[in-house]
Amino acid sequence: MNIAVIIAGGSGHRMGQEIPKQFINVYDKPVLVYTLESFQKHPQIDAIEVVCIDGWQNVVEAYARQFNITKLKWIVTGGDSGQESIRNGVFNLEDKVSADDTIIIHDGVRPLVDADVLTDVIVKCQQYGNAVSSMPYNEQIFVIDDEISTTKYIPRETLRRVSTPQAYKFKKLDWAYHAAFEKKIGIYGSSYTNTMMVELGERLYFAAGSDMNIKLTTKDNLEMFKAYLNLDKDNWLK
Template sequence: MNIAIIIAGGIGSRMGQDLPKQFINVYDKPILIYTLESFQKHPQIDAIELVCIDGWHDIVWAYAKQFNITKLKWIVSGGNSGQESIRNGVYGLEGKVNPDDNIIIHDGIRPLVEPSVLSDVISKCSKYGNAVTSMPYNEQIFVIDENDNTTTSQYIPRETLRRVSTPQAYKFELLDSKYHEAFEKKIGIYGSHYTNTMMVELGVKLHFAAGSDKNIKLTTKDDLEMFKAYLKADKETWLK
C-alpha cells in the first residue's frame, strides 16, 4: 500500500498571522485541505495520516468530513521540531502498516503537489526503496570566502546540484528503523534536518524522483499570494 504522512505540526510564525498557516483560508478553503485533496484524488494513495498541532484534531476531522477527505485515517500530535513531528507520524503507523508499504512524507503547506510528481515518487520508491522529489538547480552558487564574507573566489557547478523537497517516500521498514536509530544516536534530528538529510547522515543512498516548480512551500505572505495566483491562473492548452 501507499500511505501518506502529511506534516502540519508547526505554527508558521514567519507568516505573521494569528492562526497556524496551514489553516489559513484561501478562497473559502484551508490551505491544508488543498494539500489533503491532492492525496485524496490520487488513485495510488490508499490512506493518509496527518501530524497536527494539539487542539486542532477535532477541527481537522470536521474539515475532512466537509471536504470529503475519506482517505484520512489517523491524526497524531506534532512534536517540538519538524523531525519530532515526522517521528511521531512514523511511530504512529507501527502495527498499522506493512514493512514493505511505501510511506510518502509531505509538507502540509505544499498544497500544489502534482499527480505526476506523486506517481513518480511512488514508482521510484517501489523500485529502489526510497525516492526524493528533486529539481535541477538553475542559479549559480558561489562559496563565501572564509576570511571575508563579502567576497568569493569559488563556485559550485550547478549541474552537480539538485534541490529537493517533499513528497519523498521510503519503505516503512527502512523509515521506522532509521528514525529509531537517529533518535537513539542523536544523528540527523536537529536544526533544519529533514528525513532526507537524516537518511544520508545514517548512510542511506537516496534516489531522485521528478519534481515541479509549482510545488512551493507557503512560508511567507508573498508565497501565499503566489499560491493564490496559481489557483486563478488559466492553463495555456497550446504549450507543450
Template sequence: MNVAIVIAGGVGSRMGQQIPKQFINVRDKPVLIYTLEAFQAHPQVEAIEVVCIDGWEDILKAYAKQFGISKLKWVVKGGKTGQESIRNGVYGLEGILSNDDIAIIHDGVRPMLDSDVITDVIRVCQKYGNAVTSLPYNEQIFVVNQDDESTTDKFIPRETLRRVSTPQAYRYGNLLKSYKKAFAEGIGIYGSHYTNTMMVELGETLHFAAGSDKNIKLTTPENLDTFRAYLATSGCRD
C-alpha cells in the same frame, strides 16, 4: 499499501498570521485541505495520516469531513521540531503498515502538488526503496570567504546540485528503523534536518524522482499570494 504522512505540526510564524499557516483559508478552503485533496484524488494513495499541531485535531477532522477527505484515517500530534513531528507520524503507523508498504512524507503547506509528482515518487520508491522529489538547480552558487564574508573566490558547479523537497517516499520498515536509530543516537534530527538529510547521515543512498517548480512551500505572505494567483489562473481544486 501506499500511505501519505502529511506534516502539519508547525506554527508558521513567518506568515504573520494569528492561526497556523496550514489552516489559513484561501477561497474559503484551508491550505492544508488543498494538499490533502491531491492525495485524496490520487488512485495509488490508499490512506492519509496527518501530523497536526496540538489543539487543532478536531478542527482538522471537521474540515476533512466537510471537504470529503475520506482517506484520512489517522491524526497524530506534532512535535516540538519538524523531525519530532515526522517521527510521531512514522511511529503512529507502527503495527499498521508492513515493512514493504510505502510511506510518502509531504509538507502540509505545499498545496500545489501535481498528481504526476506523486506517481513518480511512488514509482521510484517501489524500484529502489526510497525516492526524493528533486529538480535541477538553475542558479549559480558561490562560497563565501571565511576571512571576508563580502567576497568569494570559489563556486559550486550547478550541474552537480539538485534541489530536493517533498514528497519523499520510503519503504516503511526501513523508515521506522531509521527514525528509531536516529533518535536513539542523535543523528540527523537537529536544526533544519528532514527525513532525506537524516537518511544520508545514516548512510543511505537516496534516489531522485521528478519534481515541479510550482510545488513551493507556503512560508511567507508572498508565497500565499503566489498560491492565490495559481488558483485564479488554473482553477485547480477550487
C-alpha cells in the same frame, strides 16, 4: 499500500498570522485541505495520516468531513520540531502498516503537489526503496569566503533541489527514526527525513519535481499560491 503522512505540525511564525499557516483560508478553503485533496484524488494513495499541531486535531477532523477527505485514517499530535513530528507520525504506524508499505511524507503547506510528481515518487520508491522529488538548480551557487566576497563556486550541474513529497519503505523508515533519535543524528536544526537518511549512510534516489510545488512560508508565497489557483483553473485544478 501507499500511505501519505502529511506534516502539519508547525506554527508558521514567519507567515505573521494569528493561526498556523496550514489553516489559513484561501478562497474559502484551508491550505491544508488543498494538500489533502491532492492525495485524496490520487488513485495510488490508500490512506492518509495527518501529523497536526496540538490543539487543532478536532479542526482537522471537521475539515475532513466537510471536504470529503475519506482517506484520512489517523491524526497524530506533532512534536517540538519538524523531525519530532515526522517521527511521531512514523511511530504511530508501527502496528498499522506492513514493512514493505510505501510511506509518502509531504509538507502540509505544499498544496500544489502535482499528480505526476506523486506518481513518480511512488514508482521510484517501489523500484529503489526510496525516492525524493527533486529539480535541477538553475542559479549559480557561490561559497562565502569572508561574508562580503567569494573566490569559489559550486557547479550547478552537480546540484539538485530536493523537497517533498518523498517516499520510503516503512521498515527502513521506522528503523531510521529509531536510530536517529537514539544516536542523536540528523534530527536538529533544519534536518528532514532526506538529510537524516544521508547522515545515517543511506543512498537517496531522485524522482520528478515541479516548480509549482512551492512551500507556503511567507506572505509572498501565499500570494504566489493564490496566483497559481487563478491560473487556468479549468485545465489543471480538478
